[in-house]
Amino acid sequence: MSAPDPSSLGGQQSAAEATHGEDVAEGASLWGEAWRDLRRNPFFVLPVLVIAVLTVMAIWPQLFTDLVPRSCDLSRSADPPEAGHWFGFDRQGCDLYTRVVYSTRASLLIGLTVTLGAFAIALVLGSLSGYYGRWLDAVLGRIADVFFGIPLVIGAIVLLTAVVDRGVWQVSAVLTLLAWPPMFRLMRSTVLSARESDYVQAARALGAGNARVIIRHVIPNSIAPVIAYATVFMGVIIGAEATLTFLGAGLQLPALSWGVLLSSPPPRELLNTPHLLLFPSLFVSLTVLSFVLAGDTLRDALDPKLR
Amino acid sequence: MSELPTTHDTGAWSLPRRGEPVLSVRDLHVEFRTRRGTLQAVRGVSWDVEPGETLAILGESGSGKSVSAQAVMGLIDSPPGHITSGSIHFRGRDLLGAPEVEQRRVRAEGVSIIFQDALTALNPVFTVGWQIAELFRVHRGLGRREAYQRAGDLLDRVGIPSARQRLHEYPHQFSGGMRQRAMIAMALALEPDVLIADEPTTALDVTVQAQIMDLLTDLQRDLGMGLVLITHDLAVVADVADRVAVMYAGRVVETGRVREVFTDPAHPYTLGLMRSIPPLERRTASLDPIRGTPPNPGALPVGCAFAPRCAFARDRCREEDPALEVVEAGRASACHFSEEVRRDG
Amino acid sequence: MGRYILRRILQMVPVVICATFLIYAMNFALPGDPVRALGGERPLPEEVQEQIRDRYNLDDPLLVQYGKYMGNVLQGDLGESLAVRRGTDVSDIIADTWPVTALLALVAFAFEIVIGIGAGVVAALRSGSFLDNLVRGSTILIVSVPIFVIGLVAQIVFGVRLGILPVAGTAQGWVSYILPGFVLAAVSLAYVSRITRNSLMENLRADYVRTATAKGLSRRRVVGRHALRNSMIPVVTFLAFDLGTLLSGTIVTEGIFNLNGIGGIAFDAIRQQDGTVVVGIVTMFVLIFVLANLIVDILYAVLDPRIRYD
Ligand SMILES: Nc1ncnc2c1ncn2[C@@H]1O[C@H](COP(=O)(O)OP(=O)(O)OP(=O)(O)O)[C@@H](O)[C@H]1O
Ligand code: SF4
Ligand SMILES: [Mg+2]
Numbered sequence: 004m005s006a007p008d009p010s011s012l013g014g015q016q017s018a019a020e021a022t023h024g025e026d027v028a029e030g031a032s033l034w035g036e037a038w039r040d041l042r043r044n045p046f047f048v049l050p051v052l053v054i055a056v057l058t059v060m061a062i063w064p065q066l067f068t069d070l071v072p073r074s075c076d077l078s079r080s081a082d083p084p085e086a087g088h089w090f091g092f093d094r095q096g097c098d099l100y101t102r103v104v105y106s107t108r109a110s111l112l113i114g115l116t117v118t119l120g121a122f123a124i125a126l127v128l129g130s131l132s133g134y135y136g137r138w139l140d141a142v143l144g145r146i147a148d149v150f151f152g153i154p155l156v157i158g159a160i161v162l163l164t165a166v167v168d169r170g171v172w173q174v175s176a177v178l179t180l181l182a183w184p185p186m187f188r189l190m191r192s193t194v195l196s197a198r199e200s201d202y203v204q205a206a207r208a209l210g211a212g213n214a215r216v217i218i219r220h221v222i223p224n225s226i227a228p229v230i231a232y233a234t235v236f237m238g239v240i241i242g243a244e245a246t247l248t249f250l251g252a253g254l255q256l257p258a259l260s261w262g263v264l265l266s267s268p269p270p271r272e273l274l275n276t277p278h279l280l281l282f283p284s285l286f287v288s289l290t291v292l293s294f295v296l297a298g299d300t301l302r303d304a305l306d307p308k309l310r
Numbered sequence: 311m312s313e314l315p316t317t318h319d320t321g322a323w324s325l326p327r328r329g330e331p332v333l334s335v336r337d338l339h340v341e342f343r344t345r346r347g348t349l350q351a352v353r354g355v356s357w358d359v360e361p362g363e364t365l366a367i368l369g370e371s372g373s374g375k376s377v378s379a380q381a382v383m384g385l386i387d388s389p390p391g392h393i394t395s396g397s398i399h400f401r402g403r404d405l406l407g408a409p410e411v412e413q414r415r416v417r418a419e420g421v422s423i424i425f426q427d428a429l430t431a432l433n434p435v436f437t438v439g440w441q442i443a444e445l446f447r448v449h450r451g452l453g454r455r456e457a458y459q460r461a462g463d464l465l466d467r468v469g470i471p472s473a474r475q476r477l478h479e480y481p482h483q484f485s486g487g488m489r490q491r492a493m494i495a496m497a498l499a500l501e502p503d504v505l506i507a508d509e510p511t512t513a514l515d516v517t518v519q520a521q522i523m524d525l526l527t528d529l530q531r532d533l534g535m536g537l538v539l540i541t542h543d544l545a546v547v548a549d550v551a552d553r554v555a556v557m558y559a560g561r562v563v564e565t566g567r568v569r570e571v572f573t574d575p576a577h578p579y580t581l582g583l584m585r586s587i588p589p590l591e592r593r594t595a596s597l598d599p600i601r602g603t604p605p606n607p608g609a610l611p612v613g614c615a616f617a618p619r620c621a622f623a624r625d626r627c628r629e630e631d632p633a634l635e636v637v638e639a640g641r642a643s644a645c646h647f648s649e650e651v652r653r654d655g
Numbered sequence: 656m657g658r659y660i661l662r663r664i665l666q667m668v669p670v671v672i673c674a675t676f677l678i679y680a681m682n683f684a685l686p687g688d689p690v691r692a693l694g695g696e697r698p699l700p701e702e703v704q705e706q707i708r709d710r711y712n713l714d715d716p717l718l719v720q721y722g723k724y725m726g727n728v729l730q731g732d733l734g735e736s737l738a739v740r741r742g743t744d745v746s747d748i749i750a751d752t753w754p755v756t757a758l759l760a761l762v763a764f765a766f767e768i769v770i771g772i773g774a775g776v777v778a779a780l781r782s783g784s785f786l787d788n789l790v791r792g793s794t795i796l797i798v799s800v801p802i803f804v805i806g807l808v809a810q811i812v813f814g815v816r817l818g819i820l821p822v823a824g825t826a827q828g829w830v831s832y833i834l835p836g837f838v839l840a841a842v843s844l845a846y847v848s849r850i851t852r853n854s855l856m857e858n859l860r861a862d863y864v865r866t867a868t869a870k871g872l873s874r875r876r877v878v879g880r881h882a883l884r885n886s887m888i889p890v891v892t893f894l895a896f897d898l899g900t901l902l903s904g905t906i907v908t909e910g911i912f913n914l915n916g917i918g919g920i921a922f923d924a925i926r927q928q929d930g931t932v933v934v935g936i937v938t939m940f941v942l943i944f945v946l947a948n949l950i951v952d953i954l955y956a957v958l959d960p961r962i963r964y965d
Contacts, residue, residue, distance in 0.1 A: 149673040152945050154899030160906070160921075161937045162681045164930055242801045246907060249803045251926045265803070274807065274815055284804040292799035299795065383869045387860070418871025430862035434961055435884050445870055480960040496870070 033227060037304035047300040050293035057290055061108040070098050072105040072259060084278055091278040094267060099278065102264055103286055109260035110290070113175050114241040120179035121186050122233050126226075129190025130217055133225075134198055140191070147184040155181050156243055160252040169255055174247070178240060189232055193225035200224070231302035238294025245287045261287045330402075332536050333382070333421060333504045334358030338396035340377050340386060349608045351377040353560040354396070356634075359504055359536035364527075366547040366568065367540045368583075369557030372604055375540045378557075379506050383423050384413055401503070418449045422497035426509040428489035432481035438465070438492045439477030445499045464495040468525060487518035491525065498529060504536040512542070523550065544583065548572060556580050559605055559615035562634060566641035576643035576652050578620045614646070622647050663952050667945055674941050675728075678934065679721050703737070733935030738927040739920060745935035748920055755916030756905050758829075762836030763843075763901060764894075771844040772890065775851025780878065782856055790852065794845035802904055806838040806911040823913040835912040839904045843897045850893050854886040861885070888959050895951030902940045 041047040060067055075097035084091040090099035132143040150158075158181045159174075166173050197203060198221060206216050247253035248262025256263060264283040272279075340352040352374040359365045367375050380386050382398055382405075398405045400416050408416075425431040433441060442464060443457035452460065458477060465473035468491040481489055490510060497505055507526060511519035527550050530537045539551060547554055547568060554572075555565040556579065564577040575581040582600040602619035605611060611618060613628040620627065626646055634644040637652070645651060715723070727733075733745035740748055778790040797805070813820045813834055820834045858864065859882050867881040868874075908914070910922025917936055924932035 145669065148670050149677065152670045152674045152948075153677070153941055154903050154944055156903040157899070157906075157937050157940050158678070160903075160925060161678050161934055164925065164928065164933050165681050238799065242799070246801050246803055249801070250906065250910070250922065274811055277811055280804070280807050280811075284801070284807075288800040288804060291801070292796065295795055295799050380865075385865050385868055414871045414873065416871075417869055423869050425862060425866070427862065431866045433863040433867070433881055433885070435888075435959060436881075444872075448870075448872060448876070482961050493866075496866075 033305060037227075037301070040304045041300060044300055044304075046296055047304075050297040050300075053289060053293040054297065057107055057111060057293075060104055061111045064105045064107065067104045068098075068101045070101040072097060072101050090282040093264065093279060094272075099264075099282055102259060103261070103282055106259045106261050106264055106283070107286070109171055109254060109258055110241055110244060110262070110287070112171055113178070113244045113254075113260070114237045114294075116171070116175040117178045117182060117240045118233050118237040120175070121183040121236065122229070124179075124183045125186040125190040125229060126222070129187045129229075130194050130222055130225075132187070133191040133194025134213070134217055134221060136195075143187075144191075147187050150181055151184040153181060156246055156250075159243070159247055160250065163247065163252045169253060170258060171254065174244060174253055178243065182236070182240065182243075186229060186232060186236060190225065190229050193228055194221055197221045197225040227305040228302060231298050231305055234298030234301055235295050236298070238291040238298070241294070242287065242291045245284075331358035331360050331399075332401060333538075334399045335378065335382060336397045336399070338378055338381055338398065339394040340374070340381050341392055341394055342390045343392065344390050347608050350610065351391075351560055351607055352381065355557070355560070355562050357538075357555045357562065357565070359538055361503065361536055362530070362534045363553070364530065364537040364539060364551045366551035366554040367538065367557060368542070368544070368547055368554055370542075370604055372607065373557040374560040374607075375557055376508050379423060379508050379538065379540060382421060382506065383417060385423075418445070419500045420502055421504045421506065422500075422502040423506040423508065424490070424493045424497045424510050426512050428486070428493040428513070429481060431493060432489060434481060437478050437480055438484065442477075442492070442496045442499055445496065449500060460499070461495075464499055465492065468492070468495045468498075468529075469521075470495075486514050487522065490514060490518075490522055494522075494525065494529070498533065501533055502535060504538065505530070506538040506540070508540045509542065510539075511546075526550075544572075556583070559610060560607060561615070561644065563616070563644045564642070565634070570641060574652055576637045576641065576648040577645045578622050578651055579616050580643075581651055581654075614644075622651060659956060660953055663949055667949055671942065671945050672725075674945070675725060675938055676721055678938060678941070679724055680717060728938060733938070734931040736924075736929055736932050738929035739924045739932055745932055748932065749917055749936065749939065752916050752920055755914050756909065756918055759832055759836055759839060759905060759909065759914065759916060759918075760901055762829075762832045763840035763904075766837055766840035767844045767847050767894070767897075770840075771847030772851050773848075774844075775848040775890075776855060776878075776883070778848065778852040779855035779859065782852075787852070790848055794849050797841050797845040802838065802842055803907045803911060805841050806835070806908055809834055809838050810911065831912075831914075835908045835914060838912075839901060839908040842904070843894075843900055846893060846897065847890060850890050851886060854889050855882060858882040858885045884958075888955065891954055891958060892951060895947050895954075898947040899940075899944045902944060 075092075075095045090103060093099050093102055128143050132140045155178070159177050162177045162180070163169055163174065166177070203216060203220050203224075206220050211219075244253055244260065245262035245265065248260060249266045251266060253266075254260050254263050256267065261283045265280065265287075274280075334356075335358065336356050338352055338355045339350070342349045342351055355374065355378045357365060357367070367378075369375050377386070377391075381393055384405075386393060393406065396406075400420050403412075405413055405416060432438065436444075439458055439461045442461035443452075443454070446452040446457035446460050447454070450457075462474045462477050465476060470476055470488055470491055476484070476488075481492070484492060490513075494510075505526075510526065511522050514522060523546060526537065526539075539546070541547060551568050553566065554568045555562045556571070556577065557563065558579050564571060564575065564580045566576075571580060572584060575584055579600065586600065600619055605615055605618065611628070613626075613630055614620070614623070614632050617623040617627040622645075624647075630646070632644045632646045634642050635648075636642050637648050643651075731746045733749070736743050736745060736748060774790045778787040781787050810823075814823075821831045855878075859878070861882070863885075864877060864882050867877045872881075902918075905916060905918030906921045906925070907918070909916045909919035913919065917939075921933060921936045923929075924936070
C-alpha cells in the first residue's frame with residue numbers, strides 16, 4: 004500500500020486549487036458553508052461519530068470492558084464467541100473483545116502521530132517551497148522525489164527490519180519519514196496558486212512582510228484541501244500499520260494493536276478460526292473507512308468548484 | 311411557415327422574404343435545473359436565416375445567445391439543461407422531434423458551429439489534420455490518405471501557410487488565429503448550409519479579428535451559406551450582417567434589418583446600445599454601456615425584464631410582459647412603448 | 656523525444672542513488688549492531704558474523720560501504736540468504752521465483768485495467784445513478800479494508816466455504832492466480848475506477864467534446880474516441896505510481912496464498928528475519944518502481960502531445 008495520490012480519491016481533481024481566489028474572510032465562510040453542508044450529510048456525520056467513539060476507546064479503554072487484556076486462560080485458546088465473550092478468545096485464551104478495545108490506542112496513536120508529523124512537514128516545507136519557489140523549491144522537490152520513489156509499505160519493511168525494538172514511536176517515525184511527500188506536494192501546489200492570487204499580490208504590494216503574508220494570507224487560504232487529505236491520510240496510515248504489523252515488520256507483542264492481534268496467529272490458522280480474523284479486521288476496516296469517508300466528504304464540501 | 315405565432319413570436323418570420331429560411335428557430339425555451347433552482351436561460355426565442363444571409367445575434371453577457379445556439383446544435387448538457395418547448399426547423403424538418411441519426415446528419419452536413427476559444431474547442435491529443443479528416447472518414451467514408459488530402463486542401467483554403475505540413479501538428483502548436491482558421495476549416499469541411507459562429511473573434515488580437523471576419527464573409531459568399539453571427543461587437547454587426555436580433559434576458563427584444571434597427575431603434579435597450587457608441591469611435595466601443603446589471607435569470611422580475619434599467623418604464627411595464635410585435639414591415643420590438651421610443655430616439 | 660528520455664533518465668539517477676542509500680544506511684549505519692539486526696533474534700555463529708562484516712564491508716566508512724554494495728548490486732550480487740534458503744544467493748532466489756510474481760502482477764494488472772476502467776467509464780456515463788453510487792461506495796469500501804484482510808476473507812469465502820477456487824500454491828496452473836490476482840488488484844482497481852470516472856466526467860464537459868458532438872459523430876465515438884483518450888492520461892500516470900502498491904502487495908498476497916514468488920520469499924524472510932533477503936528484494940522493488948515511473952513518463956509524453964520534450 005502506498006500513501007494515496009491526493010487527487011485520486013473523491014469528487015473533483017481540483018483540490019489543489021480549491022481556495023484559489025478566495026479572500027481570507029471568504030476562507031472563513033468557506034468553512035462555515037462546508038460545515039452547514041456536512042452537518043446534514045450522513046456520510047460525514049456517521050464516520051465522525053465512529054471516530055469520536057474510537058477516540059474515547061483509545062483514551063479510556065476501561066470504559067468499554069471490565070476485563071483487563073492480560074488476564075487470560077490458556078485452556079480457552081481460540082475458543083469461538085459465546086455469551087459474555089462476544090468476540091471469542093484469542094490463542095492465548097484472552098477475551099478478544101478486551102484485546103481489541105485495548106488495541107485501539109496504539110493503532111490510533113500511530114495514525115495520529117504520523118499524520119501530525121507529515122502535516123507539520125507539509126505545512127512548513129510546503130509553504131516555503133510554494134511561496135519562495137526557485138532553488139528552495141527545487142531542492143525540496145528533489146528530496147520529496149527520493150522518498151516518493153520508495154513505496155510506503157516496502158520502505159517501511161526495510162527500515163523497520165533494521166530496528167530491533169519496534170514500538171509505537173519507532174513505527175511512527177519510519178512511517179512519517181516515508182509518507183510525507185504526497186501531502187507536501189499538495190500543500191505546495193495550493194500555496195503556489197494562493198501566492199498568485201490577487202489578495203496575496205495586493206498584500207505584498209502593500210508592503211506586508213513575507214512571514215506575515217504566509218501566515219496571515221497564504222496558509223489560511225491553502226490549508227483546507229490539505230486538512231481534508233490529512234483525514235484520509237490518517238485512515239491510510241492506520242491501515243498501513245496493520246499491514247506492516249501483520250507482515251511481522253511492525254509493532255511486536257507485548258504491544259497491542261489491531262495489527263498485532265492479526266499477526267500473532269499464522270495466516271493459515273486464521274482460516275480455521277475466522278473470529279480471530281473477523282473482529283480485529285472489522286475494527287481496522289471500520290476505522291479506516293471512517294477516516295476515508297470523513298476526509299472525502301470534507302474535501303468535496305471545501306471545494307468551491309463543487310458548490 | 312404555417313404555425314400560428316405564439317405570444318412572443320410575431321416578428322422574425324413575418325419579414326418580407328426572398329426565399330424560404332434554411333434554418334428557423336421558433337419560440338425556443340431552455341432552462342437549467344440546478345440545485346439552487348431553475349434558471350430560465352432562453353425564454354421564447356425565434357429567428358431564422360436564409361441561404362447566403364447573415365443574421366447577427368447581439369446581447370450582453372448571459373442573455374442566452376450561446377445557449378440558443380447550442381440548442382440548435384444539440385449541445386445542451388442534460389442534465390441540467392432542458393429544451394422545454396419550441397421547435398428548430400432545418401429545411402422544413404423539425405429537428406427536435408427527429409431521430410438521433412437524422413439530428414447527427416444535420417449536425418454533420420447541414421449546420422456547423424465554431425466557438426469562441428478554438429484552443430479548448432479542438433481536441434488536444436489529436437493532430438489538427440486528424441480532426442478535420444475525421445469528418446471525411448466518418449461521414450464520407452473516405453480512406454485515410456484521401457481524407458488527409460481533403461483536410462490539407464481545406465487548411466489551404468482558410469489561409470494556413472504550408473498547410474500540408476501543419477496537418478500533422480497539434481492544436482497547441484498553432485497560433486490563436488491559425489487555430490480559429492482550423493476550426494473554420496473543420497466547420498466548413500462538409501459544406502454546411504448554415505454556419506453558427508459564436509463570438510468567433512473575441513479571443514483573438516484586434517488585427518487577427520479583422521482577418522478572421524474577412525475570411526468568414528469570404529467563405530460565406532463562396533459557399534452561399536447562411537451565417538448566424540453571435541457577437542458583442544456593434545461595428546462588426548454594422549459591417550457584415552443583413553439582419554440583427556437583439557437579445558435581453560433570454561428573449562429577442564428587437565429584430566429587423568441592421569441599418570433600420572441601428573438608425574431607428576424601437577426598443578429602449580437597443581436605443582441604449584446605440585447611444586453608448588461615440589460616432590467616431592465605433593470600432594473600439596464595447597457593449598454593456600447601460601446603467602445597471604442584467605437580471606438574474608433565476609429570479610426574473612414580473613413584467614418587462616428590462617424595466618429596472620429602463621428610462622421609459624411605467625407601471626404597466628412592471629405588471630405586463632411585452633410581446634415581440636411587428637412595428638413595421640420586417641421589424642419587431644418587445645416593448646409596450648416602442649412608438650415613443652422611436653419618436654425620442 | 657530522445658533528449659526528453661535522456662533527461663528523465665538523468666533526473667532518475669539521483670533518486671535511485673538517494674533511495675537505495677537511504678535503505679542501505681538505515682540498515683547498516685544505525686546505532687546498534689547491524690549484524691545482529693540482520694540476523695534478528697537468532698544468534699549468528701561467529702564465522703557468519705565475520706562473513707557479513709566482510710560481505711557488507713562494515714569496517715569501511717559508510718559511503719565506501721554503500722559504493723561497494725551498489726557495485727555488487729549492479730553486478731547482480733545481492734548477498735546470501737541467512738534463513739529462508741540458507742546459503743543461497745539472493746539473486747538466485749529471485750531468478751528462481753520471478754515468473755510467479757510476474758504472472759501474478761500481470762493478472763492483477765489485467766483486472767485493474769478491464770474492471771477498473773470499465774467500472775469507471777460506466778459510472779461516469781451514468782453519473783448519479785445507482786450504478787455510479789455502487790462503484791463509488793464499493794471503491795471507498797475496498798480502499799478501507801487492508802489488503803491482507805481482503806485476501807484472507809477471499810480465501811475463506813471462495814476457497815474454504817465455496818471451494819470454487821484454489822486458495823494456495825500454484826499447483827493448478829493459471830486458475831491458481833485468479834483469486835490472488837484479484838486480491839492484489841482490488842485496491843488499485845478501486846482507485847483506477849475512481850480516477851477514470853472523475854477524469855472522464857471532467858472531459859465529457861470539455862469544449863472539445865462539444866465540438867466532436869457538433870461534428871455529428873455518434874455518442875459512442877465522441878466518448879470512446881475523443882473523451883476517453885484524454886481521460887486515460889491521469890489513469891496511466893496512476894498505473895505507474897501504483898506499481899509500488901502492487902509490488903508491496905505481492906508480499907502480502909503471495910504470503911497469504913502461499914505462492915512461491917519473490918513476494919512470498921520476502922514474506923517468509925520478514926517473518927524469519929532474514930535481513931539480506933529483505934534488503935535485496937526491496938532494493939530491487941525500488942529499482943523496478945523507479946523504472947516503471949520512467950516508462951510512464953515516456954508513455955505520458957506519447958499520450959499527451961502538450962508535454963514539451965525540451
Ligand atoms: N451548463 C449550464 N448550467 C447552468 N447554467 C447555464 C449553463 N450554460 C449556460 N447557463 C446560463 O444560461 C444563461 C445564458 O448563458 P449564455 O451562455 O447563453 O449567455 P451568452 O449570451 O452567450 O453570454 P456571453 O456573451 O457571455 O457568451 C447564463 O445565465 C448562464 O449562466
Ligand atoms: S416595456 Fe417598459 S420597461 Fe420594458 S422596455 Fe418597454 S418601456 Fe422599458
Ligand atoms: Mg456566449
